Amino acid sequence: MNRRIALRHLALISGGLVMIPSCDFSSDDILAAYENLKVTASQKKLLGEISNTIIPAGEIKGALDIEVPDFILVMVNDCMTSENQAQFTTGLAAFPDYVKNTAGKQYDKLSTKEKEELILAGTKLEGDENKALTYFLNTTKRFTIQGYMASEYIQTEIMPYSLIPGEYNGAVLITDLQKPRING
Amino acid sequence: MANLNIRSQQDRTYEAIVIGSGISGAWAAKELCDLGVKTLMLERGRNVEHNKDYPTTNMLPYEFEHRGQVPQKIQDENPVVSKCYAFREDAMHFFVKDKEHPYVQEKPFDWIRGYQVGGKSLLWARQVQRWSEYDFEGPARDGFAVDWPIRYKDLESWYSHVEKFAGVSGNKDGLKTLPDGEFLPGYELNVVEKYFQEKLKENYGGSRHMISSRCAHINGNLEHFAQQGRGQCQNRNLCQRGCPFGGYFSSNSSTIPWALKTGNLTLRPDAVVHSIMYDEEKGLATGVRVIDATTKEMEEFYAPVIFLNAAALNSNLILLNSTSNRFPNGMGNDSGLLGKYVAFHNYRAGVSAEYEGHAEYTTSGGRPTSGYFPRFRNVEKQETDFLRGYAAGFSAGRGARPETDAIGMDLKNNLLNPDKYGPWYVGSHMMGETIPKETNYVALDTNLKDPFGMPQLKINISYDDNDEKMIKDYLEQMTEMFDKAGFTNIQTRDDKRAPGLDIHEMGGVRMGRDPKTSLLNGNHQLHSVPNVYVTDGSSMTSTSTQNPSLTYMAFAARAAHHAVKESKK
Incomplete structure (x- = not known):
């Protein structure tokens, strides 16, 4: 009998009064930094993977x-x-079930291609029952793009940002603007 | 004790007091100081010293925790100021929060304010077009408001005076509707804006124009501006943070340090003006009563000349609150019109479209201005079913947008290599003249007080049928002009915004020839209290269509010279 099942039994025997330590069917530590969200450390980790x-x-x-x-x-x-x-947060909480129901595995067990397909599909789901999940995924995508592009890393090392954009040129030929391609 | 009091009173006596340090007040102070007048300038907000107090000016985008967005909690607490386009994470410290100075909206009115040294001159849009003779003649010709007691020729040399000092970039366009001034080199219109400019001339027989908008930015003559410690505009377009180069005109970068250098200016921040004091025997104002913003204690300052430049609605508030036996309904208010005939600019409508032409071009770099349509409706004579007309902004732009449909490495590579160009975007917004009416007014609330114990201002201002007709005409005409120029996907909008969000509120202490129908004479003196000059937006008899700040600057400079001349008589 593994530890998880043993604990579950113990909980049943004692009428649910046992405090269940951190594992995947309990609530883990809520992150105080995001006081309006009640997001747990493992949810943040999942968000990071997404x-x-x-x-x-x-x-x-x-x-x-x-x-x-x-x-x-x-x-x-x-x-x-x-x-x-x-x-x-509802969408974030629903995401693990969405993954399990669609792919039959946990998110971190999927291949890159499977993850991409799952998220792309998730941003386009229709129907009221999927509203929160779709909202969560689209919001995450939007903020991922914003947070990535407007980061110190991108704006100093990859595509340097200047507070002084230079003199205006109102007729620049696009063909004159070819820049070396950045490979992600 | 008596001696102490006398000395204390002497210490608080100046040759002139200017109420307000915004664009018009600081101009009055600068002129007075240049003329050797010992001047006290009162400002209700905190001090903001050029450069030293621009905390965000050199911050990079990623240094803003929310990348410019105002947090929801602040928006929820500030429903009014949150509507302002410039109330963003980088400049929100220069705006008045809703609770700091409450007011009563008898009708919806978004009152946008900046209480600090420099006022809204830190935040303004820096567009500076002169009024023309058509504008000053408007009320008399069309039979509304009252006749302006001045004409273009009275202001012409003062426009030149302030333009030379403030720094105005523009082209000599030779238009009667928008007189040329003392210009630094103008900014270039882009290839599509120039195309549209030509198309307009072609399609309307030279009767409609779109020009590069004149703006208060330094573009050349650098030695001249170095005397003010200001330099060339760097096209940052971050003006609302305060400019470390002094590239655009603000009180903070220009008139205030200049006036301080004369040794004649005393600047007193954190002084909320309560009222202007009146001496019945002399028939003159004697000074200003202020509430110290920190201690909430009342203090008095004295001077033989008072300039009131608290910004349009607050100048109304101060006069309404300056009561005495002689003036039970507010200083200078014999006509009973104080606070009435308030007007504004109608910014409700806009048109946007796309242009498939000039597909091989885009733009690079930055510029501090864009295009401007001077008024073309009802210029020489009445020709529409509404009075007066509108100016409009115009701009075209194009940039590479990354494709963001994919995710994963494809998305990443798209983001890092934005090379897909859509069509040019073109857009315009209207700036309509509104007709001052007695029913558009401000007054003091008899019960409600602000945190300083001052009566709250009641604001009762709305659009009228003339405004609605003008919106309709603007949308029709701009659509037609866009269509004729080959622009496509033309979208019109009327955002139904409340008055106030234009931040061009004017009037209430209007100028006029007759004390029975106006508050101020042609020299900006209260008819009945000639040592009080009001030279900000509250003095406006009508609004025309041009961004008004340049006119306030010219008013303030002209009136300051008048006051000094009078004092020497």
């Missing part, structure tokens, strides 16, 4: 390498209405 599917590491860093999940949670926590926050 953002890393949206913008993966390659020749240059990906979303997870530069703490985009933290940016996503800050934006959801600070810049959204409570209704939208509820949609987001």
Whole structure:
């Protein structure tokens, strides 16, 4: 009998009064930094995996390498209405079941291609029952793009941003603007 | 004790007091100081020193925790100021939060304010078009409001005076509706804007124009502006944060440091003006009563000349609150019209479209301005079913947008290599003249007080039938002009915004020839209290269509010279 089943038995025997320690069917530590969201450490980890599917590491860093999940949670926590926050967290909580029901495995057990397909499909689901999940995934995608592109890493090392954009030229030939391609 | 009091009173006596340090107040102070007048400038907000107090000016996009967005909690607490386009994470510290200075909206009115040294001159859109003779003649010709007691020729040299100092870039366009001024080199229109400019001339027989909008940015003559410690505009388009180069005109970068350098200016921040004091025997104002914003204690300052430049609605509030036996309904209010005939600019409508032409071009770099349509309706004579007309902004732009449909490595590579160009975007917004009416007014609430114990201002201002007709005409005409130029996917909008969001509220202390129908004479003096000058937006008799700040600057400079001349008589 493994530890999880043993604990479950114990809980049943004692009328559910046993505090169940952290494991996948209990609530783990709620992160105090995002006070409006009640997001757990494992949910944040999952969010990180999703953002890393949206913008993966390659020749240059990906979303997870530069703490985009933290940016996503800050934006959801600070810049959204409570209704939208509820949609987001409901969607986040529903994501593991969506993965299991669709792919039959946990998210971290899927191949990159399977993860991408799952998320792309998830952003386009219809029907009321999928509303929160779709909202969560689209919001995560939007903030992943924003947090990644408007990061110190991208704006200093990859596509340097200047506060002084230079003199205006109102008729630049697009063919004169060819830049070396950046390989992600 | 008596001696102490006398000395204390002497210490608080100046040769002039200016109420307000925004665009018009600081101009009055600068002129007075240049003329050797010991001047006290009162500002209700905190001090903001050029450069030193621009905390966000050199911040990079990723240094803003929310990348520019205002957190939801702040938006929820500030439903009014959150509507303003410039109320963003980088500049929200320069705006008045809703609870700081409550007011009563008898009708919806978004009152956008900046209480600090420099006022809204830090935040303005920096567009500076002169009024023309057509504008000053408007009320008399069309039979509304009252006749302006001045004409273009009275203001012409003052426009030049302030333009040379502030720095105005523009082209000599030779248009009677928008007189040329003292210009630094103008900014270039882009290839599609120039195309549209030509098409307009072609399609309307030279009767409609779109020009590069004149803006208060330094573009050349650098030695001249170095005397103010200001330099060339760097096209950052981050003006609302305060400019470290002094590239655009603000009180903070220009008139205030200049006035301080004369040694004649005393700047007193954190002084909320309660009222202007009146001496019945002399028939003159004697000074200003203020509430210290920190201690909430009342203090008095004295001077033989008072300039009131608290910004349009607050100047109304101060005069309404300056009561005495002689003026039970507010200082200078013999006509009973104080607070009435308030007007604004109608910014409700806009048109956007796409242009498939010039597909081989885009733009690069930045510029601080874009295109401007001077008024073309009812210029020489009445020709529509509404009075007056509208100016409009115009701009075209294009940029590479990354494709964001994919995810994974494809998305990443698209984001890092934005090379897909859609069609050019073109857009316009209207700036309509509104007709001042007695029913558009501000007044003091008899019960409600603000956190300083001052009566709250009741605002009762709305659009009228003339405005609705003008919106309809603007949308029709702009659609036609876009269509004739070959623009496609033309979209019109009327965002139904409340008055106020234009931040061009004007009037209530209007100028006029007759004390029975106006508050101020042609020199900006209260008819019945000639040592009080009001030279901000509250003095406007009508609104025309041009962005008004340049006119306030010219008013303030002209009136300051008048006051000094009078004092020497």
